[in-house]
Each structure stands twice: as C-alpha cells, then as structure tokens.
Amino acid sequence: MTRRVVVVGAGLASAAHLTALRAVGAHVVGVVTRDETRAAAARRLAPEARILPSLDAAVALDADTAVVVTPPSSHLAVASALAERGLDLVIDKPLAASLHEAQAIDDVAERSGVRAAVTLQHRYKEAARRARRLLSDGAIGALRSATVTVPLWRPDSYYAEAGRGTWNRDGGGVLITQAIHTLDLYLSLTGPARSVVATASTSRGRLEAEDTIHLLIDHGTHTASVTASTAAWPGGAETIHLYGDAGQLRLVGDSLVQIGDGVRPLVDGHVDASGPDPLSMTAWFRSLYDDVFTSWAAGTAPLSDARSGLPVQSVIDAAYRSAAAGATPITITVSEERESACQS
Secondary structure, eight states: OOOEEEEEOOSTTHHHHHHHHHHTTOEEEEEEOOOHHHHHHHHHHOTTSEEESSHHHHHTSSOSEEEEOSOGGGHHHHHHHHHHTTOEEEEESSSSSSHHHHHHHHHHHHHHTOOEEEEOGGGGSHHHHHHHHHHHTTTTOSEEEEEEEEEOBOOGGGGGSTTTTOHHHHSSSHHHHTTHHHHHHHHHHHOOOSEEEEEEEOSOTTOSSOSEEEEEEEOSSOEEEEEEESBSTTOOOOEEEEEETTEEEEEETTEEEEESSSEEEEEOOOOOOOSSOGGGGHHHHHHHHHHHHHHHHHTOOOTTBGGGGHHHHHHHHHHHHHHHTTSOOEEOOOOHHHHHHHHO
C-alpha cells in the first residue's frame, strides 16, 4: 500500500525527508509551511504536494501518515493533534525538547492507537548494521569501555536563526541537536545507561545553550566518555570506539574497522555527515523510511520506533541536569517498562 504523507514543517531537515519519501514511493500529498522561500523549495522536491497554511488544513487531507519537522518545542502539540486524528507519525529528532514531553508523545501515540517513529537515521548506516551484528556475535568479547567523539563546526551564521541553540525551542545545544545521532547510535549498540556525569560550556557569548559538552556514562558493566562540540573547527567525522576484552570496533563516520591481532577494515563508507545539511544522509533516511513503512505493514516495530528514542533523551536529560548541578552524578530515569520496550 502506498503511504499518503503530509509533511508538517519545511525547515532545514525537510529536504532530506521529502527526497527519501519520494525514493521509497510514498505519495507526499501536502507540506505545511507559511514561509514562501521554504514553500518554493518544497515544491521543487514534491511538485505533487499541496502547500498548506496550517495543521488543520493538513489533517483535512486524505493522509495516513504525518512527518513532523517542526521545532522540537512544538512536537508534543503537533504530534498530539495528528495522532488524535488517526495519523501515524514520523517525528524528526529529537522526539521533543524535553524528556517529559518525549514520554508524553509515546503515551499519546499508544493512547490514540497510532504508530510512531523517530528519525534517528544513523542507526541505518552500513557500519552500524555491521557493528550491531558483530557485537551480537561476541566478536570483541565483553565490552569494557568506550569513547564517543563528535567534533563538529557550526559558524555563527548557523546560530543566527531565531531560537536555534536555545532551551525553549531546541531543548539545548550540541548534545540534543547534533550529537544526539551519535549518542543514540552508541546506546543502540551497547545498551542502557545507569548514570551520567557531565560538564558543559559555550564559546559563543550570545548562544544560550552549550556548544561543547563532556559526559561520563556508567553502564554498570562498563563506562564511556563522550565529547561533543560545534566549536571544533574545521569539524570532522564522529567516532565511536568500543573496547572489548577480545578486540575492538571503531566506527568513524560510516566506516567500520575491527581491531584484534591486526586492523581489519570492514566497511569503507564515504558519507560526510559532519556538516549542517541533512541531504548528505539521504541514503540513511531512505533506509529508515523503508524500514518504517515495511515494518508497519507487517505489524512489527521498526528499528526507529519512537519508544526506542527515549533512552537517548534520558541520557541527554540526565547530562543537562548534571552539568547544571556542577557535574553531580544523575541516575537515568527511563522506567523499567519503557526500557524493556526500548531494548526489545
């Protein structure tokens, strides 16, 4: 069955969504935006779609799926209105600007009887798929430690957009806006965290939230250090290095290397996802939508099921609270029931 999709919002990420939706054969029937420049860009990517002025106009269309690409602070209200009208949801990361609202979106979807997914598309790169299989097969033994680095660069012009990098609109800075992808991928490979200690800072006096953050994550069985920044000129590929008692795995961008008696390249990727343009990751968006729509048709949960986005938001919430309290350790607050569902 061809999915009939309405896209709510036409900001930076919408181009990757529209391109991927068309690639998987979805019928984009409408795009909600009041910005004429963004409307023109949407028309070029989805010429068959109607440009709509409001959410009410969107739900009046004969659509079965809504893609939410509005600012994170609006996700709960938008998702609730759409879910109550029976539309399945694909929500651009993060699920919401706060953990409380992300959990509320999960509750709204369940209560309304609709399916929901979150676009944490880094899970779909080939290096991630291969690493997931190797870890499941015990290729590096028991995991003992890990390092995660996200060295990005965003110029001042990037933060010139109203609300970008603020607590009210985005829910924070680099951790929830950019590094969430790499942190989520790491957690999806290694399992839930128990507690977090964090420190954060900004090199830009006018930026409200952090542009650099350091985390120490305790998993019980191992610990991980995480560093993320948008002040790391000229920027570079994110790295996840997993250290086991029988070997190591190193993911750099969408490449993967296994380290044991020697160094064994496994995946040689060429996607540079360190910049601000999500179009560089269109292939991963396409894989996400293919998985979401195929899984929903089969009555199963996709890899990017919305509930699976709660663990990373729990770590982010704990990290922000820790940093605000002077690097006080914070226990992760995902409930056992949700955590079980997230890991299934």
